[in-house]
Amino acid sequence: MKILLADDSDNCLKIITKMLKDTNILVDYVGYGKEALDRIRNNVKYDLILLEEKMEPLNVFDTMKKLNGIKNFDTDVILLTRNNDYEYNDSYLDYGFKDYLLKSIKKDDLFKIIYKYIFPFLICYYNHRVSYNSISYHITFSKF
Numbered sequence: 001m002k003i004l005l006a007d008d009s010d011n012c013l014k015i016i017t018k019m020l021k022d023t024n025i026l027v028d029y030v031g032y033g034k035e036a037l038d039r040i041r042n043n044v045k046y047d048l049i050l051l052e053e054k055m056e057p058l059n060v061f062d063t064m065k066k067l068n069g070i071k072n073f074d075t076d077v078i079l080l081t082r083n084n085d086y087e088y089n090d091s092y093l094d095y096g097f098k099d100y101l102l103k104s105i106k107k108d109d110l111f112k113i114i115y116k117y118i119f120p121f122l123i124c125y126y127n128h129r130v131s132y133n134s135i136s137y138h139i140t141f142s143k144f
Helices: 010-019 033-041 059-066 093-095 106-123
Strands: 002-006 028-029 048-052 079-082 101-102 128-132 135-139
Touching: 002 010, 002 033, 010 028, 010 079, 010 106, 028 079, 033 048, 033 059, 048 059, 048 106, 059 093, 101 106
Parallel strands: 002 028, 002 048, 048 079, 079 101
Antiparallel strands: 128 135
16 A cells, blocks of 8 residues: 655654554655655556645645646545644535645544545454444455
């Protein structure tokens, strides 16, 4: 499994990498939206993409628009934001994001997103309890 993290701060990379250390999920990091676009245009495949909202010079919404314009692009993209207003409206969906994660990222929230968007392709080995829709799961991250 491979996640692309696009964030102008490598602090988020350190946090997510630490959260996923006992899994076999690889985190590929870029600091700019343009770099994320270049990876996708060069046919690098990811199981999930996390895009930070405050990237410059190409903002996250322009980046998302360009991603959606790439032929055969079908990777789920999650918005990383400090703005909890998204909890109260679905405006991020209009841009093509599948979901959002609030920063600072909590481990359970990250695992819920991974479960929701990647889980159908995984087998359970790593014992981590996650509650999602009032159901507890033990999930792991290993490819078939």
